[in-house]
Amino acid sequence: MLKVLLVDDEPYVFEGLRIMVDWEKYGFSICGEASNGEDALEIIRTCNPHLVVTDIKMPVMDGIQLIKTVYEDSNIRAKFIVISGYDEFEYAKNAMKYGVNSYILKPLDEDELNQAIEKVSRQILEERKDEESRNRQLSFVAESAINSILKGEATESDIKRANFILELDENEEIKMLLLEIDNFDKWMSEFDEVQLKEIREKIKKIINSSMNNKFDLKVFEDDLNRFCILVSKSMDIYDTICGYAKNLKEMIEEKLDCSASIAISEPVAGIKSLAELYKQVDLAISYKFFKNIGSIIFYKNIKNMSMNHNLLEIDIDGLKDCIRENDTEGIKRKIKNLFHDFSKDLTAPELIKIYIENLELEFIRYVQEMKGNVQEFTNKLMDFNKKIEKSTIEELKKEATDLCMFLGQYIESITTSNSKDIIAEMKQYIKKNYNKDINLKIIGKHLYVNPVYIGRKFKQVTGMQFNEYLHQVRIEEAKKLLRRTNMKISDVARSVGYSSTEYFTSKFKSFTNFSPSEFKNDFLVSLHKY
Known part of the structure; x- marks a missing residue:
């Protein structure tokens, strides 16, 4: 909607202008009214209307003075329609000298007034189209030149062209801001390409508005969710760049209901050093991982830091044990300590995610060994992996805790659903193979289950260690052979799985309180009694 300001020292004129003109029909809304040129100038500087309808003869500052002042201020866009009770050539001549669009005499003719307003409306809209087209062309040329400089491919003519379009002196001091929309992936999943383009346009408009729409060519898109802003020494915001960044961030967050982070470079001389500025802000924005989202990060504060890309000696085995035992307090404690070490050592986010991925892979194998539903398990893990793509270290810690x-x-x-079945299968295997050299590793391989896991589960379900149970089965079978056959003790030992007769004798006595020969003799004596 275009804005119009009405200026006249006679109240009835305001009423007439409201009644005679359907302002909305021509795309206008009345942004204010003033009874003299001085008040009108203040409103113009505040509202920057597209059209001012003004009288000539007014107190304090007359219409000609008002028009002249506005004409000489390049920051004001207003066009003028003069309404006057003075049919004098000199007034009209002075008004037209300053680009007045129409000079209408009082009493006002409704048709003449409407025709003048319609003409101004069309002119403004045509100029707006021309300006938008020109800005698109300049923006394309500016971004092409900037990209050439960033890639290190710029020629001297590229640099001169960029300086000219961006209105920079050759060695003028400049800084760069990099604005990044946090968690942009959420928008990527919710909106289509057209909607995302509209959102990015809104962001650029907010940025341009924050600079009073005077430096829009100094704003360029770096990625779907990243916008670079060049701030030169001649700009008002240069010396208050921190306050500007804070205000811009608040505007983005308020109008788009999102979070934004901003990185700020150190100054360099001349646009030829643009690539250096970009490296600074690109590095600085990556350190938001160790801060809260929505941070303002200065390159000068992180330039002497260095992310750690070396593998750490971390207690990952202890965390695995806590997971296997479903020890929630242990998991929280281990994750807390783990991420404390990550933060202290500035461990690179991609490395932390590798640790998490390796943990997931190990438990995928573990679920497979336990005969769980691997497909269902990996599908659930995918939900967690989506959440950790773009996170701060605190968010990642929370997601890692939830994952574990x-x-x-x-x-x-x-474990609960299949542990009894697994123990039954183990017992069945032992019953068939007790006379062979068997252990948890061999049984685990046979059942496709982790040997440590089945060893722990066997103890939980049966109340005894696997080896103790195996000895028990072997001794029971040995007792049968001793009762039913005349086999030698050494042959009995080998038949039930013992290669050493001495070791067999020791184990037999620990279970029965008799040696094998004593047990056999005692059985024979008992038999003769009956």
Whole structure:
């Protein structure tokens, strides 16, 4: 909607202008009224209307003075329609000298007034189209030149062209701001390409508005969710760049209901150093990982820091044990300590995500060994992986905690459902193979289950260690052979799985309180009694 200001020292004129003109029909809304040129000038400087309808003869500052002042101020866009009770050539001549669109005499003719307003409306809209077209062309040329400089491919003519379009002196001091929309991936999943383009246009308009729409060519898109802003020494916001960044961030967050982070470079001399500025803000914005989203990060505060890309010696085995045992407090404690080390050592986010991915892979294998539903398990893990793509270290810690809690609960659920079946299969295997050299590793391989897991589960279900149970089965079978056959003790030992007669004798006595020969003799004596 175009804005119009009405200026006259006679109140009835305002009423007439409201009644005689259907302002909305011509795309206008009345933004204010003033009874003298001085008040009108103040409103013009505040509202920057597209059209001013003004009288000539007014107190304090007359219409000609008002028009002249506005004409000489390049920051004001207003066009003028003069309404006057003075049919004098000199007034009209002075008005037209300053670009007045129409000079209408009082009493006002409704048709003449409407025709003048319609003409101004068309002119403004045509100029707006021309300006938008020109700005698009300049923006394309500016971005092409900037991209050439960023890639290190710029020629001297590219640099001169960029300086000219961006209105920069050759060695003028400049800084760069990089604005990044946090969690943009959420918008990517919710909106289509057209809607995302509209959102990016809104962001650019907010940025341009924050600079009073005077420096729109100094704003360029770096990525779907990133916008670079060049701030030169001649701009008012240069020396208050921190306050400007804070205000811009608040405007973006308020109008788009999102979070934004901003990185600010150090100054360099001349646009030829643009690539250096970009490296600074690109590095600085990556450190928001160690801060809260919505941060303002100065390159000068992080330039002496260095992210750690080396693998750390971390207690990942302890965390795995807590997960297998579904120890929630242990999981929280281990994750807290783990991320404290990550933060202290400035561990690179991609490295932290590798640790998490390796943990997931290990538990995928673990679920497979436990005969769980691997497809269902991996589908659930995908939901977690989406959440950790773009996070701060605090968000990642929370997601990692949730992930490990989920792993613990999932492992416990399938453990509960299949542990009895697995123990039954183990007992069956032992019963058939007790006379062979068997152990948990061999049984685990046979059942496709982790040997540590089945060893722990066997103890929980049966109340005894696997080896103790194996000895018990072997001794029971040995007792049968001793009762029913005349086999030598050494042959009995080998028949039930012992290669050493001495070791067999020791184990037999620990279970029965008799040596094998004593047991056999005692059985024979008992038999003769009957």
